[in-house]
Structures are given as C-alpha cells and as structure tokens.
Amino acid sequence: MIWRFVIAFFLLFMLGPILLVVLFSFGSNALIGFPMGGLTLDWYAKLAHDTGFHSAFWASFIVALATAILATITGTCAALALTKAAPKLVRSALAALSLPVLLPPLVVAIAIVVLFVRGLGLGLGLPVVILGHILVAQPFVILIVMARLARFDQATVDAARDLGASHWQAFRLVTLPQIASALIGAALVSAAISLDDFIIASFTIGGGNTISTFVWGKMRTTLDPSINAIATILLVLTVGLSALALRVSKYKG
Amino acid sequence: MTSQYTPLLKLSGLSKSFGAARAVEPLDLAVQAGDFCAILGPSGCGKSTLLRMIAGFIEPSSGSIAIEGRDVTRLGPEKRPTNMVFQSYGLFPHLTVAENVGFGLALQKKSKDEVSQRTEEALRLVRLEAFGQRMIDRLSGGQQQRVALARALIMRPKILLLDEPLAALDLKLRHQMQEELRRIHHEIGGTFIFVTHDQSEAFALANLVAVMNQGRVEQIGSPSDVYLSPATLFVADFVGETSLLAGERRQGRVTLKAGPHFVSAGRDGPVRAIVRPERVALKSDGVPAVVTDAVFFGASLKVSLRLPSDETLILRSSEADAAARYRIGDKLTVGWEDQQVIDAGPG
Numbered sequence: 001m002i003w004r005f006v007i008a009f010f011l012l013f014m015l016g017p018i019l020l021v022v023l024f025s026f027g028s029n030a031l032i033g034f035p036m037g038g039l040t041l042d043w044y045a046k047l048a049h050d051t052g053f054h055s056a057f058w059a060s061f062i063v064a065l066a067t068a069i070l071a072t073i074t075g076t077c078a079a080l081a082l083t084k085a086a087p088k089l090v091r092s093a094l095a096a097l098s099l100p101v102l103l104p105p106l107v108v109a110i111a112i113v114v115l116f117v118r119g120l121g122l123g124l125g126l127p128v129v130i131l132g133h134i135l136v137a138q139p140f141v142i143l144i145v146m147a148r149l150a151r152f153d154q155a156t157v158d159a160a161r162d163l164g165a166s167h168w169q170a171f172r173l174v175t176l177p178q179i180a181s182a183l184i185g186a187a188l189v190s191a192a193i194s195l196d197d198f199i200i201a202s203f204t205i206g207g208g209n210t211i212s213t214f215v216w217g218k219m220r221t222t223l224d225p226s227i228n229a230i231a232t233i234l235l236v237l238t239v240g241l242s243a244l245a246l247r248v249s250k251y252k253g
Numbered sequence: 254m255t256s257q258y259t260p261l262l263k264l265s266g267l268s269k270s271f272g273a274a275r276a277v278e279p280l281d282l283a284v285q286a287g288d289f290c291a292i293l294g295p296s297g298c299g300k301s302t303l304l305r306m307i308a309g310f311i312e313p314s315s316g317s318i319a320i321e322g323r324d325v326t327r328l329g330p331e332k333r334p335t336n337m338v339f340q341s342y343g344l345f346p347h348l349t350v351a352e353n354v355g356f357g358l359a360l361q362k363k364s365k366d367e368v369s370q371r372t373e374e375a376l377r378l379v380r381l382e383a384f385g386q387r388m389i390d391r392l393s394g395g396q397q398q399r400v401a402l403a404r405a406l407i408m409r410p411k412i413l414l415l416d417e418p419l420a421a422l423d424l425k426l427r428h429q430m431q432e433e434l435r436r437i438h439h440e441i442g443g444t445f446i447f448v449t450h451d452q453s454e455a456f457a458l459a460n461l462v463a464v465m466n467q468g469r470v471e472q473i474g475s476p477s478d479v480y481l482s483p484a485t486l487f488v489a490d491f492v493g494e495t496s497l498l499a500g501e502r503r504q505g506r507v508t509l510k511a512g513p514h515f516v517s518a519g520r521d522g523p524v525r526a527i528v529r530p531e532r533v534a535l536k537s538d539g540v541p542a543v544v545t546d547a548v549f550f551g552a553s554l555k556v557s558l559r560l561p562s563d564e565t566l567i568l569r570s571s572e573a574d575a576a577a578r579y580r581i582g583d584k585l586t587v588g589w590e591d592q593q594v595i596d597a598g599p600g
Contacts, residue, residue: 155343158310159401161330162337163357163408173356177347 075141124206536588
C-alpha cells in the first residue's frame with residue numbers, strides 16, 4: 001500500500017510541473033499562479049499574432065525538416081556501409097559515431113562553433129544550426145537503421161540482382177521498400193531531437209530565433225503565460241513525433 | 254563428359270580463395286544442355302561458393318566460366334543467363350506472389366500483358382495459380398519454395414541454379430518437391446544445377462553428380478558411377494553406407510586383414526576394399542563375424558558385424574525373416590559378391 005503512495009508521489013514530482021505548464025497555458029490569470037482564473041485560449045491567440053513567434057516557428061520548422069531529411073540520408077548511408085564492414089570495425093565505428101550522444105551538448109555546441117565558424121569561416125545562421133543538429137541526430141538514425149538491417153534478408157537483394165536488377169535498382173525496388181518504415185521513424189526522431197535542442201541553436205544561430213531560443217529570450221524579459229502555450233505546443237510536437245516514430249518503425253523495446 | 258559439342262556450361266581451372274583459405278581448388282566441369290547436375294558434398298566443402306561463382310555473386314580467384322562458349326567470368330549476376338533459387342528463397346516480403354514472380358520481367362520493361370500472362374504460366378507450372386494475390390508471409394515453406402522456383406524459371410534461364418533447395422523442408426515435403434522438380438525439369442527441358450549435402454537427394458534428381466570435399470572435386474559421373482565405382486576413399490565413404498576394409502596388394506593379389514583374398518591388378522601396397530551393404534550375405538565358408546547391432550528400417554534390416562580384424566562390416570537384408578536371422582551377439586559367417594579396391598597410401 002505504501003508503495004503506491006511512493007509511486008504516486010514521484011509521478012506527481014516528475015510530471016507535476018509539466019501538467020502545470022499545460023494547465024496554465026489555458027488559464028486566464030496573467031501572473032502564472034493559483035488561482036489560474038477561467039479557461040481561455042487567449043495565450044494561443046496572442047502567439048498567433050506574435051511575429052517574433054512566427055519567424056521562430058518557421059525557423060524551427062525549416063531546421064527540423066532539413067535535419068530530418070539530411071540526417072536520415074547520411075545516417076542510412078553510414079548504416080548500409082557498416083553492415084558490409086568487418087564486425088570489429090563496426091564496433092569501433094559505432095562507438096565513434098555515437099560519441100555526440102554521450103558528449104555534453106555544450107561541448108558539441110562549442111565544437112561546432114569552433115569548426116564551422118572559426119575554422120571554416122561559415123557565418124552563424126540556420127545552415128550551421130542544421131549542421132549541428134545533424135551531428136546530434138545522425139547517431140540515432142544509424143542505430144535505428146542498423147537495427148532494421150540486422151533482420152534484413154540479404155538474399156532478397158541477391159535475388160533482385162539475379163533477376164536482372166542493377167545495384168541501384170535492387171536498392172530502390174527491394175531494399176528501400178523493406179526499410180522505409182525504419183527510415184521514416186528515424187526521420188521523425190531526428191525532427192524531435194532538432195525541435196528539442198536549445199544549446200546548439202543558441203550558440204550557432206547568430207541573429208533570429210528558433211522556438212527554443214525565442215522562449216529563452218522571452219523568459220528573460222517577461223514571464224507571461226504565452227510561454228506555457230509555446231511549451232505545450234513543443235510538448236505535443238516532440239512527444240507526438242516520437243510516438244509516431246515508434247509506431248511507424250514498429251520499434252519494440 | 255566427352256561430348257564433341259560445346260558444353261552448355263564449362264568451368265576451366267575455376268578456383269576461389271578467401272585470404273589465405275582456399276574455398277574451391279582449381280576445378281574443371283562441363284555440363285551439357287538438359288543435364289540435371291548435383292554438386293554433392295558435406296557442409297563447408299565449397300559447393301555453395303562454386304554455385305555462387307557460376308551465378309556471378311562471387312568473383313573467382315582464377316579460371317573461367319563459359320556459357321554456350323561465351324566467357325561470362327567477369328559479368329555481374331544481372332547480366333548472366335542463369336537464375337538462382339536461394340536456400341532462404343530471398344522472396345520479396347513487400348510484394349505479392351505474382352509481383353515476386355513477375356519481378357524480373359518487369360525489370361526488362363516487358364508489356365503488362367506479357368508479364369501477367371507469363372506470371373500466370375509460371376505459377377501454373379509450380380501449381381500455385383490460385384495464390385497470385387497473396388503476400389509472401391501468408392505462404393507455407395513449401396509454397397514459398399515454389400514461388401522462388403517460379404520467379405527464377407519465368408526468366409527462362411539457360412541454367413537454373415538451386416542452392417540446397419529442399420534443405421528447409423520436412424522429409425515428406427522434400428520428397429514431394431523432389432518429384433515436382435523432376436517433373437518441371439522434364440516439362441521444360443532445362444538445365445539444372447543444384448547443391449546438396451544429401452546423397453539420396455542427389456541420386457534421386459541428378460543424371461550427373463560432382464562430389465566435392467574440402468574445395469576439391471573428388472569425382473564427376475553418373476549416380477551409378479559414383480555409387481558403384483567411387484574414385485576415392487572419401488566418395489566411397491560419403492556416398493551410401495559402405496564398409497571400408499583394410500588390406501595389402503602383392504603381385505596382383507589383395508589380402509584383406511579380415512581374411513579373404515582375391516585377384517586385383519594394380520600397384521603393390523596398402524589398399525581399401527569397399528563393400529556395399531546390400532552385397533553382403535550369409536555364406537557357409539565365409540568370414541566369421543559377430544552381430545553387434547541390428548536396426549529395422551521397414552523395407553530392410555541394417556546389421557553391423559564385427560570381423561576378426563576388429564573392422565565393422567555393414568550388411569543390409571530385405572528378406573522377410575531377416576530380423577529373426579540376425580540377432581545381436583549371434584556368431585555367423587558372411588561373404589560378399591564383389592568389392593571395389595582403392596589404393597590407400599601408407600598408414
């Protein structure tokens with residue numbers, strides 16, 4: 001019996017703040033606190049008319065889309081190459097490729113600025129944000145696609161070749177349709193990772209905002225409930241994308 | 254093998270090494286149009302590597318492959334007039350049965366009518382005409398096997414290659430598919446080459462058998478050649494249940510350790526006599542032997558006998574009262590009609 005209370009307490013402790021954010025985003029009290037007042041969609045309406053939010057939203061959308069597409073392409077190429085490599089090489093390559101996941105995002109962000117901006121002379125801006133997000137998302141793509149390729153029947157590719165398909169035709173007609181759901185899943189995960197990021201974006205965006213840097217800027221000046229509305233939108237987007245990704249890629253455990 | 258015509262498939266000095274390991278020793282093989290050829294050997298003998306070289310999936314380390322006199326050694330699998338039935342079938346799980354079968358023709362940009370008509374024909378040939386719209390995972394193992402066969406045959410290959418085609422099927426289905434393969438081979442008059450580790454399967458299907466061991470072809474010949482006159486000890490041992498009896502040849506006369514001696518021309522030195530179990534029978538003035546085991550197989554009784562030389566001799570009897578005649582521990586005398594003698598080298 002006591003365990004139920006413990007579990008309930010921790011669930012409340014972990015999910016409570018998130019629930020409050022969602023709750024307050026629909027409350028009419030401008031001070032963020034109880035009593036929250038009546039239910040309202042005012043804060044969402046306010047966002048709809050906020051040009052700063054508009055540009056941040058579109059920047060995030062472009063970055064997430066580009067990250068999803070590019071990270072999925074490069075990650076899939078890497079995964080396909082790794083399935084042909086010697087097992088010993090695969091282990092060390094995977095360790096190296098997964099490094100950005102383990103490193104603190106702050107370090108990754110600094111490294112990206114040092115390499116792309118100081119080293120290669122690229123100006124700060126969305127392209128560098130996208131490059132940074134690809135760096136972080138790509139390992140996830142590789143792992144997802146490799147998991148799918150592990151139970152992929154290579155004989156299907158051989159059979160296609162035997163029946164007259166070129167390498168490219170065999171890939172397009174036989175490999176791709178079989179791993180498509182994993183690729184869509186990987187793309188959705190990449191988009192979620194991109195939407196989620198604050199540190200890399202804030203270091204590399206230069207002028208302008210993504211949603212996360214926009215919220216951060218807003219937090220420093222005013223604390224009005226439209227932030228709760230943005231947080232709720234982000235929550236729905238990232239959780240929704242991840243859930244969709246799990247569903248599409250039929251990921252089990 | 255000694256035809257004056259160009260053989261359909263001619264392998265000359267073909268070999269394959271993976272690093273330092275020789276998977277296939279240089280070998281020559283000629284297969285005539287209409288042949289049903291079995292490449293027979295234990296697992297790891299290089300038979301699948303050989304088949305995949307013929308198909309174009311593995312590049313040979315040396316030698317050449319010619320089909321109808323044309324050198325195809327450097328061609329990729331998509332450019333060779335061969336098609337293959339894979340051991341795991343390699344069916345496309347995202348396509349229907351009909352789409353699987355029509356895959357190769359669709360790649361050739363044949364008209365829709367031709368593809369669907371020939372797909373129908375191919376499915377009829379393997380007796381799956383009602384299954385065209387099914388997905389692959391809704392088929393049994395035997396049905397998947399037939400789809401793989403139809404998908405290869407629809408291409409009208411000069412040579413159909415089959416990699417352990419029946420290994421994944423249970424015994425009864427395997428016998429059915431053997432009959433089916435014989436029927437199809439007869440109906441379309443094609444040339445089939447298949448790889449197997451099962452000698453009964455090789456004998457049931459093939460008119461030409463190549464026995465492989467450790468990357469080397471030990472013997473090429475008709476099933477009866479291979480069975481009745483094995484060229485090497487390995488072939489004798491691998492093909493059928495034979496007994497190998499040690500002996501010595503001196504001036505055209507072989508004396509076995511077990512006792513019997515007989516005339517046999519050849520080099521002086523140690524030999525092995527190969528004795529077929531069905532040739533062994535009770536004989537009043539024969540070699541003394543003790544029954545150590547007797548196994549009833551329905552159609553026949555397999556009896557293991559210990560000879561005075563401590564060697565084991567296998568006897569197979571299909572007489573109705575065999576079980577009563579051979580009981581474990583019985584002492585009796587046996588003889589055999591004839592034997593094959595092979596030089597055995599020292600030791």
